[in-house]
Amino acid sequence: MRTMFRRAIIAAACITIAAAASAQSAFTVGGVTAQPGTTVYGELQLPARGTDAATIVPFSIVNGAKPGPVLALVAGTHGAEYPPILALQRLRASVDPKELSGTILMVHVANMPAFLGRAIYYTPGDHKNLNRVFPGKADGTISERIADAITREFIDRTQYLIDLHCGDANESLRPYLYWTINASPPLVESVRQLALAFGLDHVILDKARPTDPAASLYLENTAITRGKPAMTIESGAMGQSDEESIVRIERGVAGVLKHLKMRATGPDPLQHAVFLGRNQVITSGYTGIFYPLVERGHTIAQGAVIGRVTDFQGRVLEEVRAPFGGEILYVVGTPPVSKGEPLAFVAALATAAEIPKK
Ligand SMILES: [Zn+2]
Secondary structure (H helix, E strand, O other): OHHHHHHHHHHHHHHHHHHHHHOOOOEEEOOEEEOOOEEEEEEEEEOOEOOEOOEEEEEEEEEOOEEEEEEEEEOOOOOOOHHHHHHHHHHHHHOOHHHOEEEEEEEOOOOHHHHHOOOOOOOOOOOOOHHHOEOOOOOOOHHHHHHHHHHHHHHOOOOEEEEEEOOOOOEEEOOEEEEEOOOOHHHHHHHHHHHHHHOOOEEEEEOOOOOOHHHOEOHHHHHHOOOOOEEEEEOOOOOOOOHHHHHHHHHHHHHHHHHOOOOOOOOOOOOOOEEEEEEEEEEOOOOEEEEEOOOOOOEEOOOOEEEEEEOOOOOEEEEEEOOOOEEEEEEEOOOEEOOOOEEEEEEEEOOHHHOOOO
16 A cells, blocks of 8 residues: 555655646746747847947747747848848747747847948948858957857857848849758758748758858858757849748748648648759859849850850950859849959759759
8 A cells, every 4th residue: 555655655756747748838038038828029139349339139038838849040141131031020029939839049130230321231330241140249249249148148059040131222032042061961851841841942951061169151061060950041133122032031930930830731842853963153253243144043154154254444354254154043133343342142953963852
């Protein structure tokens, strides 16, 4: 009798421990706490320092009622890329935390100085590209401090990450995503599944990302070098806020939520993607005026003229040619160009040998 009683106590204790392990807990970022089944808004505060004005990083925590993975969604790393920012506004309203398993961390505008300053590529203030200064520096310039805050508060706290981009306000871009393949095979496979779940059918095999976590450069790569499945997606272009580009991102996130079992319903993963291997950003050798001669999505032959750069009296300085045959994923669609800046991005179909095996 006594033994049975003791067994009953042990069994009850085990059930209590199991319940505690499977219960969802509160999630805190930057001093803001979301209880299970709630969505809360918060702002990371970056104080003024030197010549840099103070800024904020606005975020939401959508904390599901049930336990599950943590997924970070980041928009506005480049401040003039609007469909990702607007897609997160919609997702914040449409994802019901009571129906969610796990937690979504949404960074609504990573680079607020660039967003409010309507700036492409570079952060007003330090003229750095936020997506080249990760993991950042706590005592650095404004871009480096934003990167440091995002690394600590979001990347270090998440299990999965998607950095949401589009063509910058001067880039005419067709949708695609980057699949990092120079990482451990299980990580590479996890990202393949994330990519197919997101559903963009053009996938760049990215084998050139830095592998040092202390010099990760890119936001997404900061997660990868910390062992977390992550990818960068591109949907939208030319400073527009078009419905198609926004919906494509909403649908992609819905696919990932289903894939990660954070929500029961959602679109099925893509069965077949166009994998792109060799790829190159073609940069300008001159400062001047750019005249594109191709459009996004065009297939071009090796040596084909992509565009011309002229000086300010109209003399041709450079005829820009395709270094190899492939597809134009983006081409600059506005006239200004500075030496060393991108003009177009071309990528060729991957060979079977280039695509990582499952
Ligand atoms: Zn971008």
